[in-house]
Amino acid sequence: MKAVILLSGGLDSSTVLYQARQDGLDCYALSFDYQQRHRRELSAARDIARFAGVREHQIVSFDLRLWGGSALTDNQIDLPSERSLSEMGASIPITYVPARNTIFLSFALGYAEAIDASRVYIGVNALDYSGYPDCRPDYIQAMQEVFRLGTKQGLQGEPIKIVAPLIDLRKTEIIQLGNSLGVPWEKTWSCYAGGEKACGVCDSCRLRLAAFEELGLKDPVDYAE
Numbered sequence: 001m002k003a004v005i006l007l008s009g010g011l012d013s014s015t016v017l018y019q020a021r022q023d024g025l026d027c028y029a030l031s032f033d034y035q036q037r038h039r040r041e042l043s044a045a046r047d048i049a050r051f052a053g054v055r056e057h058q059i060v061s062f063d064l065r066l067w068g069g070s071a072l073t074d075n076q077i078d079l080p081s082e083r084s085l086s087e088m089g090a091s092i093p094i095t096y097v098p099a100r101n102t103i104f105l106s107f108a109l110g111y112a113e114a115i116d117a118s119r120v121y122i123g124v125n126a127l128d129y130s131g132y133p134d135c136r137p138d139y140i141q142a143m144q145e146v147f148r149l150g151t152k153q154g155l156q157g158e159p160i161k162i163v164a165p166l167i168d169l170r171k172t173e174i175i176q177l178g179n180s181l182g183v184p185w186e187k188t189w190s191c192y193a194g195g196e197k198a199c200g201v202c203d204s205c206r207l208r209l210a211a212f213e214e215l216g217l218k219d220p221v222d223y224a225e
Contacts, residue, residue, distance in 0.1 A: 002026045002117035003163070004108045005054070009044030010190045011183075011208055012123035012166055015174055017052055018181035019165050020121045028115060029057040030108055034064040036097075037072050037079075037194050044189035051184055060107055070097040072192060079192055081201040085210060088203050092131045095192060095203060101134035105143050105162070112160045113151050120147075121163045127170050140164050171211035186220040197224045 003025040005017045020027050029052075031045040042059060049057035068074035071094045080093055101124065108120045124135040133139065144162050148154040166174050178185070190208045191198035198205050200223040212219040 001119070002028060002055075002112075002115055003119040003121055004112040004115075004117050005029050005121045006104055006108055006123065007031050007045050007049060007057070008123075009041040009046075009048055009188060010123070010204075011171075011178070011185070011188050012125055012174060013045075014048045014183050014188045015178040015181065016121045016123040016165060017048065017054070018178065018183050020119075020163070021052060022181055025119065027052065027054045028111070028117065029054045030104075030111055031057070031059045032104060032107070033059055033061040034097075034100075035062075035073065036064070037075065038189075038192050040191070040194045040196075041189045044187060047187045048184070051187060058111065064097060064100075067098075071095050072097050079202050081199070083203060083206065085207070088207070089131055092133065093203060096132050099134070101132075101139070102143070109147055109151065109160060113153055117160065118158075119161045119163050121165070123166050124164050125166045125169060125171070125174065127168065135167075137164075137167055140167065171207055172214050175211055175215060175217070188221065190221075195224065197222045199224055 003020050005020050005027050007013045007017055007029040017027060029049040031042060033042055064073045071077040071079045077094055112120050126136050140162055148159040153160055190204045192202040192204050193199040198221050209219055
């Protein structure tokens with residue numbers, strides 16, 4: 001069976017790719033160049049896809065800077081930095097990109113139906129996340145209904161299934177899963193800042209570093225001093 005894997009190049013999506021591979025599926029990776037501040041993640045996605053031996057890796061380009069609305073798509077908006085984990089979860093942060101996962105899943109659905117794939121894997125997580133509304137189980141359930149109603153495969157009784165294996169896991173549990181699957185963490189990229197080295201102070205870096213530290217492990221990614 002074939003599966004489309006939404007691959008950003010980050011810790012979560014890379015783990016999901018390796019999980020899909022472990023599940024015995026032919027993996028077709030899909031990444032997005034939406035002119036995000038941290039486009040550095042795309043080179044990580046290429047490396048991960050190549051290292052994992054995916055059947056195909058597509059990078060779709062479009063420009064979400066046209067309407068901005070997020071610190072990731074508008075350079076005039078400062079990235080939050082040095083926030084505690086409790087501060088991150090207090091409200092939806094400015095790093096939320098409006099409707100991003102809906103956009104991504106729509107592309108993935110079209111790709112999956114075109115290649116006759118049976119599943120779409122996504123690395124959303126509802127626990128250790130920064131308050132994003134499109135990472136919750138009820139959102140995934142709603143999108144599954146869209147997949148059923150909006151496709152030929154769905155109407156024929158064989159809807160493409162959304163698989164979100166990390167949705168109920170803490171970040172530490174995701175790292176432990178990735179370790180068991182052999183995910184090469186040194187090739188992944190989570191930082192929102194998009195520099196040559198990870199900044200270590202944005203929300204994404206702090207979540208990642210805290211999880212590695214809690215496990216007593218060293219994150220192999222290079223961080224700025």
